[in-house]
Amino acid sequence: MRHEGLHQTVAAIARSRPGAPALTGPRGTTTYAELDRAADALAAGLVTAGVAPGDLVPVVLPRSPELVTALLAVLKTGAAYAALDPGWPPARRREVIGQLGAPLVLDEAHVAAPAAPGYRPARVRGTDACSVFFTSGTTGSPKGVVTTHRATARLFGRDSFARFTSETTMPLAAPVPWDAFSLELWSVLLNGGTSVIVDEPYLSAGALRAGISAHGVNTAWLTSSLFNMIVDEDLDAFAGLTQLMIGGERLSTAHVARFLARHPDVLLLNGYGPVESVVFATTHRITPVDCARPGGIPLGTAVPGTRVTVLASPGEEGEICVAGDGLAIGYLGRPELTEEKFPTSAGTGERVYRTGDLGVLDADGLLHFRGRADRQVKIRGHRIEPAEVEAGVLALLPVRSCHVLARRDDTGAATALVAFCVPVRDGDRLTGARDVLTEVLASHLCPAAVVSVAEFPVTGTGKLDEKALLALVPPGPSTADGPGPSTPDEPVLAAVLAAMAEVLGTRTVDPAATFTELGGDSLAAGRVCARLAARLGRPVPVSRLYQHPTAAALAEWLHSPPPAAEGPAEASEVPLTPMQLVYLTKHLTTPDDLTSHCLLTWVVEGGLDRAALAGAVAAVHERHEALRAAYVADPRPVARLDDLGPPELEDLPPEESTESAIRTLRAMFSDELCLAEGEVWRTALVPAGDAVVFGCLVHHIAFDGWSEAVLADDLATAYRGLPLPPAPAMSEVHRAGLTRLASADPVAHHENLRADLTGVPALTWPDGLSGGEPDSIGETAIPLSRTVVAAVDEQAAKAGVTRFTVLLGEWAATLAEVTGQDDFAVGVPVAQRDGAGLADVIGCHLTMLSLRMRDGVWHDPREVGEVITRALRAQDVPFTEVVRITGAGRTARPPVFQTLFALQDNRVPELRLDGARTTFVRQPYLGLPLELHAELWPAADGSLLLTVHHQRRAVADTTAHDLAKRYAERLRTIPSGVRS
Incomplete structure (x- = not known):
């Protein structure tokens, strides 16, 4: 492959696998045979028009099948191509075309050609000119780098740095003048794979998701900036890839670490190389260990056909030099510069390229980047x-x-x-x-x-x-002055304005101002579109923001039905809330995880009408859309209302006692649910002597603590044969949440969260991480009398705070006492049911607050109240966003907080079945998402039950018991009156 022209390799594949897909995209699929025939026809026309071997032909076409055909056609004539950006200013385009001295410009007026039977493409050598890449020059004019066929082909053979085969499917999304475009195109076509043409300005998160879903994309390339943006905005967009190449700029170890934690099975490669040694000179397979290196992630070792040296002693810093088959022929029309930058090594006699980059070769032969020897910079992959x-x-x-x-x-x-x-x-x-x-x-x-x-x-x-x-340039738009944003009544426009404000870091966004006038660039546009896609549950391509550059115009487009090619949001599809996205992500990554399984159990005595109960289950299923939806992430995360039938009321074999019946139910409900097929909840009956145990298992994506009583009430009503009233549609409920989210002040929230939660230390348990069985959960329960609760209420009243505030403060004080820490965070679940009609709706309507406890704040209930109030103001910021803006990252332990505290004051789910006596039995959790949960359960007599559940692999039994005992003792010693 290195000894022939790129077009000759592609033609051989077309002969051996004519029907294989070479190109695919919005306009359909082109096979290898069709691509080769079209290129032959165009090449014949180019020869007639005067193109000859050795010419340099400018090709001015957007990413498209016509562009790929044109590049192949130029190569078939024996000439070399220069792919130019149609969006370049005319003056720059004229300057570059003048340097090339071509007989013609291949643009949209020249791509059509009749069939050319009998045309024989030129046969070239691997050392012949193949392409010209234009890069920034110090003289004020762009400089052309003339490269060879083998410089590209050397990268993608059997000894390549990555896997390139006929199964490789890769987006074609890089700017056409880049050598990264060559990486995306030729790595695929030289191996019989499929190139997926992206008609977006670049590979955004939405475009990546669409490529994986619709075309089976398994390999991709991203600049460091784009990689960081997708990690920040849509980390799950990478799901489905087997290998990902990143580079072009210094890598962010924080972003790389987050990617590796979420996608450990994806081959992640750092690629380095100047255009003068096409695409890559070195690559490095990145592992978590690299993220802890003091000098950053290595550039790696040389790719095939390439040699890399450093002009310094081993271990010392020097200029990086590259040699081998990847070297360019030189600079177009600039022999003096070519001689300067491509000298001949006195020691080996071979040509080398002096990159101007500084590096160090370590003892393992790994190359490490240390900066530039001149003023050159790279911005979003562009060398400037x-x-x-x-x-x-x-x-x-x-x-x-x-x-x-x-x-x-x-x-x-x-x-x-x-x-x-x-x-x-x-x-x-x-x-x-x-x-x-x-x-x-x-x-x-x-x-x-x-x-x-x-x-x-x-x-x-x-x-x-x-x-x-x-220092004369402000870091960004000012957020200190001016009023907060006014929120329009129209929720889609409000969502667009909120997304733009968040990304641009400003309080106000003029709906009539263009995004660039507001200070936005291409990457900021990608962030806006990614956030809108997540919140609205439909693709928002970056190209649409370019076409509709104001908030008002983009919102108007979002109101129109999306074209079929973009994957329309069906009427039966509802976008997910941020918390539902968290649960769906966890389910997709670990389907057997039980931490999101909500278990309800009732002991029924005195007779049970099984048929009536089965009918009640069906009626509840029909009333609540959350229970009869399929939750999917392909091609976008939505709840799909497919009119799925109710769960079967399963009859299990009799047990001797209610205790053994409950154990049987727990074992049965420990199987995973299939959310994508609409298996959101399950029901079962187990006879136990004169009683029957009735159990329900519901996934948290459709359920919360408030929903327990709603489920029990609706089952009882339907059991009596009474009709259930209609419930609000999920789309209406989620739209209300979207409006509330859009009405917030994102900049202020982000600033406060960043100030409050950046650098929260993880809790250090006295016995360290226990290392017990992962699925083993310990439990401690301690009753708290009405007298204790009354003392808590009295203290709360005198301090002007709530009961919960006092309880939380005492819990924080106990944590500080047991762990010896005076700085940590506690997670607190909060119901979000302030919308009309949500009081009797089953669904996941909650969020998690991150409350930082430090500097002895727990000594004053009023200060604890201020912490809670401040967190409540930002409750609509999704937890994933909290993690991002605070830099918490992802580790083996839960980020931000490792313990949960809750006052579970929802109504007890009393299942009142006619003709029977029922008792609700609260079950231990099937799984815990955090290392330790402390919960207080009110009883009908005014007392509280304290329960502390803990993961035995993280917290020792002795530590959990000590926490529960000391906390109960603190509450019992609260005297009447305000404590000193």
Whole structure:
């Protein structure tokens, strides 16, 4: 493969597997035979038009089957192609085409060609020119890098750094001028795989999900910036991949660690390489160990046909040099630069490329990146020479001098360019300067801001003070001034405005302003669309935000039915709430997990009408959509209302006692539920002597503590033969939640959560993590008398807080006493049933608050109350978002908090069946999501029952018992009156 032209390899595959799919996408599928015939026909026409071997042909087409056909056709003529971006400003396009000196420009006017029977493509050598990539140049003009067929082919043979076979299915989504486009295209076509053409600006989370779902995408490439964005916004979008390549910029270890924790079976590769050694020079398979390396994730070892050295002694920093089959022929029309950058090694006599990157080779032969020896930067995968941008600014704007710097994020990655200019006229603010630059400069070269300065500051040594210049640019839109956002009554527009405000970090968003006018860039657009897709339960392609760039216009488009190609949201599909997404994700990743199984059990005495009870189960199932939905994530996470039938009332063999009957039910209900097929709940009966034990198992995705009493009431009503009133549709309930979410102030919430929860230490149990059986749960129960509860209520009244506030404060004090920590967080479940008609609806209408307890706040109930109030204001921020904005990441232990505290003051589910006596028996949990749960259960006589459940693999029995005992003792010693 390395010794022939790329087109010759593809033609051989077309002969051996003519019907195999080569290209697929929104416009259908093209087989290898069809692709090869079309390319032959176009190549014959190009030869007639004057294209000859050795020519350099510009191809100006968007990502499409026509583009791939055109590239193959150019190669079949013996020429090389230069794929150019149709979106480039005309001036840049003319400049590049002029450098190529081509006989024609292959664009939309030239791609149609009749069949060419008998046409024989040119046969070329692997060392012949194949493609020209244009990159940023220090002289102010783009420079063309001329590469060979073998430079690309070397990467994708049997000895490749990844798995590329006829089964490989990969999105074609990179910008067409990049060598990353070659990675996506030729890795597939040279191995008989399938290239999935993406008509979005880039591979967004939505496009990735759609590719995996509709086409079986199993391999993908992402720049570090795009990877970080998808990890932040839609971590489960990667589900279905077998291998993922990332790179182009320094990797964020935090994002990589989150990915590896969620997708441990996906091969994750860090790829490094300048375009002068096509695509990759080194790769590294990333493991969790790499995330803890002090120097960051390694660049790795050389890919096939490539040699990498460092101009320094072993273990010392030096310039990275690359040699081998991947090297470019040189720079187009610039022999002096070619000679400078591609010298011949005095020791080996081979050509090498001096990258300008600094690195270190460690004792294991791994290459580590250490920065640049010059000013070159990479932004979203684009290699940029600030000097080229400076030359453009000086040519286009009325300025005497200019200096372009890169703004960087917390990881050190460059995120945007800023042009600092000294204007010709003193005091000129250079208003509208950026608009002038966008007409000429490519989008990745255009500065995000143009700042007018009277002079350039210098350091004490006379050098440019870059820090002082960058300090002149605010980090983002101001959030300190101005009123909070006004919330429109229309929920979709409110959702769009809220998403934009969150991503842009601003309180107010003008519905009529374009996203770019608001300060948004392409990655910010991806974040907005990912959040809207999750909240609205339908795809929101990034291209739609480009086509409808204002919040008002995008909301109007969202009101229209989506075209079939985008996967329309059916009328029977309802988007999931954030908490339901958490439960669905857990179910998909660990189907046998029992922590989301809610178990209810009643002992029935005095006679039971089985037929009436089975009819009642069916009636309840029909009334509540949450119980008769299938919960799926393909192609998007929704509840699908497919008119699924009720669960069977299963009859189990008799047992000798109610205790053994309950154990039988627990064993039966320990089997996994199949949410995708609508198995959300199960019911069963077990005879036990003169009694019958009736059990219900419901998945948490459709149930919460409030739902217990609703279920019991509805079963009793239907058992009596009475009709059940209609319940609100899930779509109405979720729309109400969406409106509430959109009415919040996202910026303030995020700021408060970041301040309150960043850096929360994990709880350290006195005996350490126990290491017991994963499924083993310990339980401690201690009754608290009415006298104790009365003292709690008296203290709460005098402090002006609730009973729960006092109980939580005492629990925090107990945790501090037992663990010796004065800083930790506690999770608290909160019902979200403030919407009309939700009081008697079964469903998952709750969220989890993260309450940070520190600095002895538990000593004053009023301070505990302030912590609770502050958390309640941000209760609509999903927990996954809390984890992201606080940087909690994912570890083997639950993030943010490891213990739950709840006052379970929901009504007791009393199942009043005519002609029978029923007793509700509260069962121990089948599984615990957190390491320790402390709950207080009110009784009819005014007392409370304290239960402490714990995972024995995490918390020792002695620790759990000690916590429960000390907490009960603290409550029992609360005197009448306010404590000192």
